[in-house]
Amino acid sequence: MSVQIGDSKISIYDVRKVARHNEEIELTPAAVDRINHCRKFVDKKVAEQEVMYGINTGIGDLAKMALPAEKLEVFQKLLVFSHAAGYGDPMAIEFVRAAWTSRINVLSKGHSGCNLRVVETMMNMLNKGVIPVSCEKGSVGACGDLSPLSQMSLVMIGVGEAFYQGQRMSAEDAMKKAGISIIKFEARDGLATINGSNVISGAGSLMMCDAIDIVKNSEIAAAMTLEALNTNPQALDERIHKIRGFAGAVRSAQHIREIMKDSEIMKRTGKNVQDAYALRSTPQVVGAVWDCLDFARKQFEIEINGVGDNPIFFPDEGIVLTGANFQGTPISYPLDFVGSGLAMVTVISERRLNRLLNKALSMGLPAYLTKGAGMMSGMMLMQYTAGALVCENRILSAPASIGSIPAAADQEDFVSMGMTTLLKTRDIIKNAFAGMAMEMIAGAQAFDFLKPLKPGKGSLAAYEVIRKHVPYLDDDRPLHNDINAMAAVVRSGEVLAAVESAVGELK
Numbered sequence: 001m002s003v004q005i006g007d008s009k010i011s012i013y014d015v016r017k018v019a020r021h022n023e024e025i026e027l028t029p030a031a032v033d034r035i036n037h038c039r040k041f042v043d044k045k046v047a048e049q050e051v052m053y054g055i056n057t058g059i060g061d062l063a064k065m066a067l068p069a070e071k072l073e074v075f076q077k078l079l080v081f082s083h084a085a086g087y088g089d090p091m092a093i094e095f096v097r098a099a100w101t102s103r104i105n106v107l108s109k110g111h112s113g114c115n116l117r118v119v120e121t122m123m124n125m126l127n128k129g130v131i132p133v134s135c136e137k138g139s140v141g142a143c144g145d146l147s148p149l150s151q152m153s154l155v156m157i158g159v160g161e162a163f164y165q166g167q168r169m170s171a172e173d174a175m176k177k178a179g180i181s182i183i184k185f186e187a188r189d190g191l192a193t194i195n196g197s198n199v200i201s202g203a204g205s206l207m208m209c210d211a212i213d214i215v216k217n218s219e220i221a222a223a224m225t226l227e228a229l230n231t232n233p234q235a236l237d238e239r240i241h242k243i244r245g246f247a248g249a250v251r252s253a254q255h256i257r258e259i260m261k262d263s264e265i266m267k268r269t270g271k272n273v274q275d276a277y278a279l280r281s282t283p284q285v286v287g288a289v290w291d292c293l294d295f296a297r298k299q300f301e302i303e304i305n306g307v308g309d310n311p312i313f314f315p316d317e318g319i320v321l322t323g324a325n326f327q328g329t330p331i332s333y334p335l336d337f338v339g340s341g342l343a344m345v346t347v348i349s350e351r352r353l354n355r356l357l358n359k360a361l362s363m364g365l366p367a368y369l370t371k372g373a374g375m376m377s378g379m380m381l382m383q384y385t386a387g388a389l390v391c392e393n394r395i396l397s398a399p400a401s402i403g404s405i406p407a408a409a410d411q412e413d414f415v416s417m418g419m420t421t422l423l424k425t426r427d428i429i430k431n432a433f434a435g436m437a438m439e440m441i442a443g444a445q446a447f448d449f450l451k452p453l454k455p456g457k458g459s460l461a462a463y464e465v466i467r468k469h470v471p472y473l474d475d476d477r478p479l480h481n482d483i484n485a486m487a488a489v490v491r492s493g494e495v496l497a498a499v500e501s502a503v504g505e506l507k
Contacts, residue, residue, distance in 0.1 A: 006031025034110025041315035060408035076190030086135030098202030114192035141328030141418030224443030249287030259458030278351035332418035
């Protein structure tokens with residue numbers, strides 16, 4: 001299987017296939033034709049000595065400086081050298097692969113003007129597993145993700161470092177071992193590889209996939225808690241949510257009803273007339289995140305399928321236009337929004353977890369879900385950990401996309417800071433998976449106390465997965481192993497897959 005680049009739009013899930021699951025990509029013949037057609041146009045303009053930004057001029061506030069024809073190739077190399085100015089740990093391999101996938105799709109549109117061999121080299125690196133070492137900090141997300149993309153682009157010309165078959169080595173050695181020829185940048189080639197927000201769009205696409213999984217898992221965790229606490233099901237009635245009109249709330253309530261379907265536990269008497277907000281308003285809160293995600297996914301899929309570059313060439317019209325399609329703001333705002341939404345998902349999950357553990361609120365369940373409260377503390381400290389993650393996620397939710405700091409002697413005087421948004425959203429996501437895992441562990445423990453009554457079909461499927469990895473808490477034991485193991489299971493998709501197998505896709 002390979003992901004076809006060039007004829008049809010790709011999705012965030014196509015990016016995930018390449019970035020995480022190492023599926024190969026393939027340029028379609030139409031994409032090859034477009035790239036070659038545009039390059040012929042660029043070569044013609046260069047020969048005619050037409051002034052074109054970043055080709056025969058400097059960049060940024062140096063754009064007024066003309067470059068001699070004999071220096072154009074050297075300039076492209078020096079451009080990538082000078083812009084590889086990042087700091088910090090190497091970016092995650094999946095982020096690099098996602099960024100490269102996004103950039104190749106941009107170049108396949110035939111409006112960037114680079115040589116075909118540049119795109120083919122990028123594609124071969126992806127397909128053969130040569131992953132550039134690129135620092136994760138340094139991009140301001142405006143003239144593209146210049147610093148990380150430059151560090152990635154260095155490898156094509158035999159400079160820098162790369163990972164290959166699990167080893168970090170020189171770029172030259174990695175390319176040689178993979179059987180990929182090192183190339184030389186010609187006019188335009190270097191700038192064409194770096195002038196877009198493709199780390200944000202590529203890695204952000206992975207985060208969109210993760211965010212969707214988190215929200216679905218939050219509904220699974222919520223359903224387990226709502227059953228265990230014998231809540232009033234009226235709050236999930238479709239009529240309540242339809243009469244208000246928010247699509248996300250209608251969707252979330254439906255998902256939770258499907259997960260809880262056929263629950264014997266929910267047939268108990270003694271329900272409250274109205275439950276606490278963290279229980280009763282789960283569909284409204286999670287539904288708002290669904291609405292946010294629908295918007296954000298749309299923005300990201302526009303971006304990964306559009307032409308984010310500068311300048312942009314229109315060979316059929318014979319014109320070159322300069323603009324700001326590298327600007328990361330259209331995806332930085334939505335990514336900040338998604339991070340805030342996922343933070344709220346962890347907040348309401350922690351509140352539900354607290355009610356499972358608090359004897360005064362848990363509708364007859366034992367304190368801290370242990371049979372020996374007093375001698376044993378059960379899951380008391382799990383709520384502490386959930387609280388710590390909530391606090392961290394709240395801090396990380398402060399928006400970065402409003403944090404513009406001017407660059408390039410004020411020529412580039414408004415930037416998106418989308419890479420900062422990306423990195424903090426990565427951490428929010430990690431915390432959110434752990435938050436869902438802890439609520440699920442507690443929900444499974446509560447179900448054990450409620451036997452022989454059975455939970456709903458979806459909740460039972462989740463319970464069975466949980467018990468494969470986390471045994472019933474009889475006597476106290478260190479919980480950090482359970483929490484970390486379950487967080488990894490939730491992130492792997494195993495719980496979600498089991499639930500959807502039992503009740504159908506949570507669309």
